[in-house]
Amino acid sequence: MSDSLQKWVGRNRPPRVQITYDVEIGDATEKKELPLVVGLLADLSGQPLVPPPKLKARRLIEIDRDNFNEVLGKIAPRLDLSVPDTLKGDGNLKVELNFTEYDHFHPEAIVAQVPRLAKLLEVRQQLRDLLGKLDGNDELDALLENIIQNSEELKTLKEQGPAETAPAADAEASPT
Incomplete structure (x- = not known):
């Protein structure tokens, strides 16, 4: 018999937040645990080249430490900026930053772009x-x-x- 996904996660990766409450059934008190499920609705793509689908067409994406880079690659956050050029001291510098992996947020990776x-x-x-x-x-x-x-x-x-x-x-x- 297969367990639910919540029970599998609880055994293999215990959650950091555990919410419990006491239920009184007759004279006995029983401890129940509530699963913590967080849903986040956000546009994390920055300034994408391809416009995102309409809100109704979007689906929930499960993110964990094992698939974070994969999800980030699909979202492909992008920033197109114009920043003051402090190297030459005149005008602005056009900068396009793409983030398809977690490591792309490190300062060295940003500088490399x-x-x-x-x-x-x-x-x-x-x-x-x-x-x-x-x-x-x-x-x-x-x-x-x-x-x-x-x-x-x-x-x-x-x-x-x-x-x-x-x-x-x-x-x-x-x-x-």
Whole structure:
């Protein structure tokens, strides 16, 4: 005999809120538990590209920790914003944010959706990597300190731009 869904959930995932009341039947007092069921009616899609169906056509969606990303992917919340451009200091920056997973709400994921901020995040990561390489490497530390102190070397490095690695040249240089 199969149990109801409420009893299965009660056994496998006990609810955090348990409402009980005492029922007096004759001289005996019996404790009864009321199931807590919450229904939420909300438009969580933000500014969707496709308009949502009419209210009558919408159905209840059961959300729990196991299917949260799946439900979020179906709802596909989206924001289309115009925010002050504090990077350049003039005008506004058009930002479109899409959230199809819970992890997309983390600051790094939001930054990754804005191209200019994503570049800054990449530079930040490169600086962290450089700091990691500098840790305990006195020779590299002295070389970088020399470049920073010598303004002419710094100027020539700026003019050269970022170094491009050539895998073919590395392969030729390695002894076989």
